Amino acid sequence: xxxxxxxxxxxxxxxxxxxxxxxxxxxxxxxxxxxxxxxxxxxxxxxxxxxxxxxxxxxxxxxxxxxxxxxxxxxxxxxxxxxxxxxxxxxxxxxxxxxxxxxxxxxxxxxxxxxxxxxxxxxxxxxxxxxxxxxxxxxxxxxxxxxxxxxxxxxxxxxxxxxxxxxxxxxxxxxxxxxxxxxxxxxxxxxxxxxxxxxxxxxxxxxxxxxxxxxxxxxxxxxxxxxxxxxxxxxxxxxxxxxxxxxxxxxxxxxxxxxxxxxxxxxxxxxxxxxxxxxxxxxxxxxxxxxxxxxxxxxxxxxxxxxxxxxxxxxxxxxxxxxxxxxxxxxxxxxxxxxxxxxxxxxxxxxxxxxxxxxxxxxxxxxxxxxxxxxxxxxxxxxxxxxxxxxxxxxxxxxxxxxxxxxxxxxxxxxxxxxxxxxxxxxxxxxxxxxxxxxxxxxxxxxxxxxxxxxxxxxxxxxxxxxxxxxxx
Amino acid sequence: xxxxxxxxxxxxxxxxxxxxxxxxxxxxxxxxxxxxxxxxxxxxxxxxxxxxxxxxxxxxxxxxxxxxxxxxxxxxxxxxxxxxxxxxxxxxxxxxxxxxxxxxxxxxxxxxxxxxxxxxxxxxxxxxxxxxxxxxxxxxxxxxxxxxxxxxxxxxxxxxxxxxxxxxxxxxxxxxxxxxxxxxxxxxxxxxxxxxxxxxxxxxxxxxxxxxxxxxxxxxxxxxxxxxxxxxxxxxxxxxxxxxxxxxxxxxxxxxxxxxxxxxxxxxxxxxxxxxxxxxxxxxxxxxxxxxxxxxxxxxxxxxxxxxxxxxxxxxxxxxxxxxxxxxxxxxxxxxxxxxxxxxxxxxxxxxxxxxxxxxxxxxxxxxxxxxxxxxxxxxxxxxxxxxxxxxxxxxxxxxxxxxxxxxxxxxxxxxxxxxxxxxxxxxxxxxxxxxxxxxxxxxxxxxxxxxxxxxxxxxxxxxxxxxxxxxxxxxxx
Numbered sequence: 001x002x003x004x005x006x007x008x009x010x011x012x013x014x015x016x017x018x019x020x021x022x023x024x025x026x027x028x029x030x031x032x033x034x035x036x037x038x039x040x041x042x043x044x045x046x047x048x049x050x051x052x053x054x055x056x057x058x059x060x061x062x063x064x065x066x067x068x069x070x071x072x073x074x075x076x077x078x079x080x081x082x083x084x085x086x087x088x089x090x091x092x093x094x095x096x097x098x099x100x101x102x103x104x105x106x107x108x109x110x111x112x113x114x115x116x117x118x119x120x121x122x123x124x125x126x127x128x129x130x131x132x133x134x135x136x137x138x139x140x141x142x143x144x145x146x147x148x149x150x151x152x153x154x155x156x157x158x159x160x161x162x163x164x165x166x167x168x169x170x171x172x173x174x175x176x177x178x179x180x181x182x183x184x185x186x187x188x189x190x191x192x193x194x195x196x197x198x199x200x201x202x203x204x205x206x207x208x209x210x211x212x213x214x215x216x217x218x219x220x221x222x223x224x225x226x227x228x229x230x231x232x233x234x235x236x237x238x239x240x241x242x243x244x245x246x247x248x249x250x251x252x253x254x255x256x257x258x259x260x261x262x263x264x265x266x267x268x269x270x271x272x273x274x275x276x277x278x279x280x281x282x283x284x285x286x287x288x289x290x291x292x293x294x295x296x297x298x299x300x301x302x303x304x305x306x307x308x309x310x311x312x313x314x315x316x317x318x319x320x321x322x323x324x325x326x327x328x329x330x331x332x333x334x335x336x337x338x339x340x341x342x343x344x345x346x347x348x349x350x351x352x353x354x355x356x357x358x359x360x361x362x363x364x365x366x367x368x369x370x371x372x373x374x375x376x377x378x379x380x381x382x383x384x385x386x387x388x389x390x391x392x393x394x395x396x397x398x399x400x401x402x403x404x405x406x407x408x409x410x411x412x413x414x415x416x417x418x419x420x421x422x423x424x425x426x427x428x429x430x431x432x433x434x435x436x437x438x439x440x441x442x443x444x445x446x447x448x449x450x451x452x453x454x455x456x457x458x459x460x461x462x463x464x465x466x467x468x469x470x471x472x473x
Numbered sequence: 474x475x476x477x478x479x480x481x482x483x484x485x486x487x488x489x490x491x492x493x494x495x496x497x498x499x500x501x502x503x504x505x506x507x508x509x510x511x512x513x514x515x516x517x518x519x520x521x522x523x524x525x526x527x528x529x530x531x532x533x534x535x536x537x538x539x540x541x542x543x544x545x546x547x548x549x550x551x552x553x554x555x556x557x558x559x560x561x562x563x564x565x566x567x568x569x570x571x572x573x574x575x576x577x578x579x580x581x582x583x584x585x586x587x588x589x590x591x592x593x594x595x596x597x598x599x600x601x602x603x604x605x606x607x608x609x610x611x612x613x614x615x616x617x618x619x620x621x622x623x624x625x626x627x628x629x630x631x632x633x634x635x636x637x638x639x640x641x642x643x644x645x646x647x648x649x650x651x652x653x654x655x656x657x658x659x660x661x662x663x664x665x666x667x668x669x670x671x672x673x674x675x676x677x678x679x680x681x682x683x684x685x686x687x688x689x690x691x692x693x694x695x696x697x698x699x700x701x702x703x704x705x706x707x708x709x710x711x712x713x714x715x716x717x718x719x720x721x722x723x724x725x726x727x728x729x730x731x732x733x734x735x736x737x738x739x740x741x742x743x744x745x746x747x748x749x750x751x752x753x754x755x756x757x758x759x760x761x762x763x764x765x766x767x768x769x770x771x772x773x774x775x776x777x778x779x780x781x782x783x784x785x786x787x788x789x790x791x792x793x794x795x796x797x798x799x800x801x802x803x804x805x806x807x808x809x810x811x812x813x814x815x816x817x818x819x820x821x822x823x824x825x826x827x828x829x830x831x832x833x834x835x836x837x838x839x840x841x842x843x844x845x846x847x848x849x850x851x852x853x854x855x856x857x858x859x860x861x862x863x864x865x866x867x868x869x870x871x872x873x874x875x876x877x878x879x880x881x882x883x884x885x886x887x888x889x890x891x892x893x894x895x896x897x898x899x900x901x902x903x904x905x906x907x908x909x910x911x912x913x914x915x916x917x918x919x920x921x922x923x924x925x926x927x928x929x930x931x932x933x934x935x936x937x938x939x940x941x942x943x944x945x946x947x948x949x950x951x
Contacts, residue, residue, distance in 0.1 A: 189521050192519045193518075226524065226748050227746075227747065311518065315560070316516075353743050354739055
């Protein structure tokens, strides 16, 4: 039996029954990584960090960690040259929670778009990750490494981060479950910030039960993060109920328009009829400000990013290009250290915050953000959940959109509003295209109602079984 | 031409919280460089700020004492600029919704009071310190993240002297609140000044200069005085002034233009997304209000009213909170309706003693009760003379003994009984026939000379008043 193919809850059961040990899981996982990762490239720095200190790191079920989440003593570089060699002297709160739960994290870090800037994991200084379902395709992004690792059984489960869809879109492209929690549910301490008001850490897993389990571990108030919310964390596995009779689900008409791939549309419509047959009540709803989500997002997210990334200045850590003057050191280091997309976003954000433009861009974007949030509040007065496609298309070819940033930005069109509103959402597999690429179904709910997402997703998963279809590599 | 001066001051005040504004690091001054740092104040990636609630309480306390209106809804903003002493390359500060607005501070000028408007008091974090070497610079982050208050005055100040008085009064108020050391040398209080001139009566403001790098209140005063001369000179000769930042060079006693980068500064302020905006509730404000002690202005009034002191004496006694407390104890303890001697003793001999020991009055180990005992022995009971009193005071400091005990041990009590005094007086009259004759012819000075001689012969122990009375009596009969 290949242990790496199992889910965390299956493995925990076997450990509990003393059928297997954690060491066996690790060694199985390592074998799998050595076998597949040269093709998938889900992990970075594999050559020098493959279990460097196995003795300290073999408890419970290992979680694979995205490269922007700080792991003490292990390189954390956001897949950017500018953080080359950065070894944080502290763990992110989620890492400490994983350790406290009796589990561990893998010594390897998952590939990602540099600083989470992207939707394809092509903007990594370590090169792209390949979609395990079709190695010529992207795995989505920015948590593409985490999603691909889970899909290829190179990980049992993984953590990603989601600023505008970076967990859900790659989950959808790779046929795994990805959950973006409510803003404030999971501590951001130790997550190297992209856009502080949008970022959340969340699980990428092989099924919904694992997502609930990992949520139980990482959720909760953290005094070190002033934006984390002090509300009790329910036991999310209690929401794994195979019954959705009477659940009220909205279908936003603005999400089923031009640009939606027909195969994706068909898969999502089929999922809706399946859920109807299981007793959910569907109704068309309207989120009228949807069309502004992408521009609003790219103003707010880049504005925050431009400020968050200012600290990479060669003074204390990371890359340093020594020059005659301080300004030249800043310039040369940042010129060589940041990739094109990072530079593009820093420039965009700097512009949006500049004197004379602030009111027209940043301030207006914040106002529209409030309207987008109100759209959801209005719908959730009458509905438990909203269902949409996760992404308008299945995974695209590597290199297909790299020359057209705007086209790339539109692949997040269905996921971005969720971050602007701060609500939770999950992507679950809902079928395949004719070419065999996975399609994802997105479920949204109101603040701190992760339970509703899990219940709907679990019921759908149990009654369809898409998650059981395994790829062959 | 005659010009009037328009000055506004910007004061940065380090709050003396135990830990920094957004992390748990110590704020202690003078430690080894980079020993009071952590990932948060070093701005390490992934670290997040958590606001120190004591810093908020202190800030509210200062704002209230400066009569500001506390804003119900307030937030932090990021002020973005690159500088190596700023590890995140942005400073957490407050921009459009500061903690408090629209206050004032009354200052005492010669024979009049003036109200200086306070535009705003807002919270921010301190930056680190650069230490420049010959070919390189080092940075010490110990100071990074210490809570700062920025106190911005209205351009209501009209002279360097007023600026000095504003700072002195401000410092006194802040020290009463016990929230900052206000030590310009240690940098816990820093002051920048904006100054411009305009023809007397003009409505519009002239071109202003921003002055930096003043290291003392006197430095602020001197820099402003210099700048008035410089600007007036330029205006008189019809030269154009440029708006610029100038640095005060205390040694050369002049201001020099600071080398600046081209282009206007754009700090690209935006709301700090790592810290949620917050609401300051009325009951919190009320609670903090209760902790504000009687401030100097009120205390001076009360000292004048309750103890019959002069405005000047009261002001001197009240300037420092600890001294004020000590003085009040002495004033209450002293059993006489005329309290003037107490003020005299504290402002005079006691202050001199403190100054000789390079400390404050309250650092001397002399209690209010023991000082009052001494003052009463001199002023009321006249057991010793004023001069002897000062010697006893020094002895009290040296030995820790009480005044009465020292007088007894050293046999310093005044001789007031006529028996012993008459013996000495008789001798002096015999020895100084010329002075006696002078006195007889009406020369008043002669009497004082003879009193002095008696004092000398008694080794200063004779009671001068008794000596004078007895001498007069004796001289009549010569």
